[in-house]
Amino acid sequence: MTIAIRLNRLPHGEGLPLPAYATPGAAGMDVVSAEDVTIEPGERHPVATGFRVAIPEGYEIQVRPRSGLAFKHGITVPNTPGTIDSDYRGELKVLLINHGPDPFEVKRGERVAQLVPAAVTLASFEEVDALDDTDRGHGGFGSTGTK
Ligand SMILES: O=c1ccn([C@H]2C[C@H](O)[C@@H](COP(=O)(O)OP(=O)(O)OP(=O)(O)O)O2)c(=O)[nH]1
Numbered sequence: 660m661t662i663a664i665r666l667n668r669l670p671h672g673e674g675l676p677l678p679a680y681a682t683p684g685a686a687g688m689d690v691v692s693a694e695d696v697t698i699e700p701g702e703r704h705p706v707a708t709g710f711r712v713a714i715p716e717g718y719e720i721q722v723r724p725r726s727g728l729a730f731k732h733g734i735t736v737p738n739t740p741g742t743i744d745s746d747y748r749g750e751l752k753v754l755l756i757n758h759g760p761d762p763f764e765v766k767r768g769e770r771v772a773q774l775v776p777a778a779v780t781l782a783s784f785e786e787v788d789a790l791d792d793t794d795r796g797h798g799g800f801g802s803t804g805t806k
């Protein structure tokens with residue numbers, strides 16, 4: 660399934676490729692940086708992409724890290740998956756954090772993350788006085804498989 664997402668390029672995004680699938684079977688659309696920036700070890704930086712989007716109502720975009728950057732340089736997205744709301748009209752930013760030992764140079768035009776559009780399921784909470792019992796009950800946080 661494919662949804663159309665309207666994209667508005669900002670002046671500093673001029674000349675950059677649009678987010679795109681690297682292969683026919685890719686789940687994420689690679690998105691490139693619109694800026695040159697160095698991220699020092701332990702630092703975070705909201706990387707500019709140079710565009711804004713209007714996602715159709717009922718959908719979101721998830722911003723996910725690229726495993727290559729994570730494996731080779733310790734560069735990841737601390738808020739993964741980042742959430743782009745359908746009513747957001749600001750610049751799409753990719754928050755990166757450098758978990759590696761070296762400064763990491765982001766070059767303009769370099770692929771920094773991948774965008775995965777997803778359907779949103781809405782819910783509402785109904786407050787009740789009691790819940791049904793289950794075998795698991797209150798067990799969590801590694802409770803299974805232990806005595
Ligand atoms: O990786 C991200 C995450 C968010 N955003 C933008 C789009 C999103 O719609 C908005 C708000 O994001 P979120 O709801 O995750 O942040 P919040 O801390 O809850 O802020 P807000 O109070 O603005 O919702 O920020 C990005 O550009 N990149």
Ligand SMILES: [Mg+2]
């Ligand atoms: Mg929010």
